[in-house]
Amino acid sequence: MKRIITLQDISCVGSCSITVALPIISAMGVECGILPTAVLSTHTMFKTFTCKDLSDQIDPISDAWEKEGIDFDGIYTGYLASAEQCRQVCGFFDRFKKQGNLIMVDPAMADNGKLYPAFDEKFPAEMAKVCAKADMIVPNITEASLLTGMPYKEEYDRAYIRELQEKLLALGCKTVVITGVSYDPEKLGVSSLDKDGNEFEYFRCRCPKSYHGTGDAYASVILGGLMRGLELGDALKLATDYVVKCIEETMASEDSRWYAVDFQTQIPYLCSELQTYTK
Numbered sequence: 001m002k003r004i005i006t007l008q009d010i011s012c013v014g015s016c017s018i019t020v021a022l023p024i025i026s027a028m029g030v031e032c033g034i035l036p037t038a039v040l041s042t043h044t045m046f047k048t049f050t051c052k053d054l055s056d057q058i059d060p061i062s063d064a065w066e067k068e069g070i071d072f073d074g075i076y077t078g079y080l081a082s083a084e085q086c087r088q089v090c091g092f093f094d095r096f097k098k099q100g101n102l103i104m105v106d107p108a109m110a111d112n113g114k115l116y117p118a119f120d121e122k123f124p125a126e127m128a129k130v131c132a133k134a135d136m137i138v139p140n141i142t143e144a145s146l147l148t149g150m151p152y153k154e155e156y157d158r159a160y161i162r163e164l165q166e167k168l169l170a171l172g173c174k175t176v177v178i179t180g181v182s183y184d185p186e187k188l189g190v191s192s193l194d195k196d197g198n199e200f201e202y203f204r205c206r207c208p209k210s211y212h213g214t215g216d217a218y219a220s221v222i223l224g225g226l227m228r229g230l231e232l233g234d235a236l237k238l239a240t241d242y243v244v245k246c247i248e249e250t251m252a253s254e255d256s257r258w259y260a261v262d263f264q265t266q267i268p269y270l271c272s273e274l275q276t277y278t279k
């Protein structure tokens with residue numbers, strides 16, 4: 001069994017970050033270690049939330065793992081609490097990068113044209129340094145524009161997405177996966193480009209609603225899929241199909257929560273789909 005480590009916050013209630021990555025990646029048959037970067041009462045879309053930064057734990061925990069000879073097949077970072085923590089995470093990559101393991105960065109910091117409330121405008125430049133060290137990054141369009149300095153657009157064409165991808169590759173990462181891409185009002189999906197020019201796109205019908213936590217579920221399935229040996233294109237299809245199913249079921253549910261997608265109820269669907277790819 002492959003082992004990955006994910007560095008992101010624990011939002012105690014809110015179904016995001018570690019509380020999404022841990023169940024999804026485990027259900028996919030991959031050991032999921034965690035390095036919590038902060039503990040929050042909820043995610044930051046709630047009006048009131050607490051946040052205890054755990055930056056001072058990153059180095060001692062890493063030291064202990066190094067002494068124990070623990071290593072990882074994948075390193076997956078999500079929401080990071082501060083610019084300083086971005087610098088620490090770069091140091092973590094330097095320590096735990098090895099030949100053949102995969103660093104995946106979800107620069108979770110913005111959506112719908114806006115930075116999340118906890119960040120200031122200097123934060124994207126620090127996150128860009130984290131992305132530079134990654135094998136793969138999975139930004140949405142808002143994050144891609146903040147990382148590259150390109151204008152954020154709600155209406156765009158393929159040339160705009162291609163330029164974002166090329167500028168992101170120029171940061172230093174090897175593969176760019178942009179989520180939430182749409183060239184047709186009826187369709188929404190994903191577009192990837194790697195440094196050798198390989199591209200992949202996959203679209204499904206656009207769901208009329210969007211929910212928090214879908215980016216975290218998406219990234220978790222991509223990483224889980226890659227760890228289970230899927231080609232990138234198959235991992236992106238699996239992640240897209242799963243997230244669409246989660247959104248559809250959340251819309252249909254009478255007791256869904258405002259603050260998160262119901263990713264939990266569709267874990268059996270995810271596992272049975274995964275089997276069709278790994279047979």
Ligand code: PXL
Pocket residue numbers: 009011016017040042043044045079108116212213215216
């Ligand atoms: O889902 C991304 C995310 C993760 N962690 C925290 C967040 C958010 C999005 O708002 O606030 C703390």
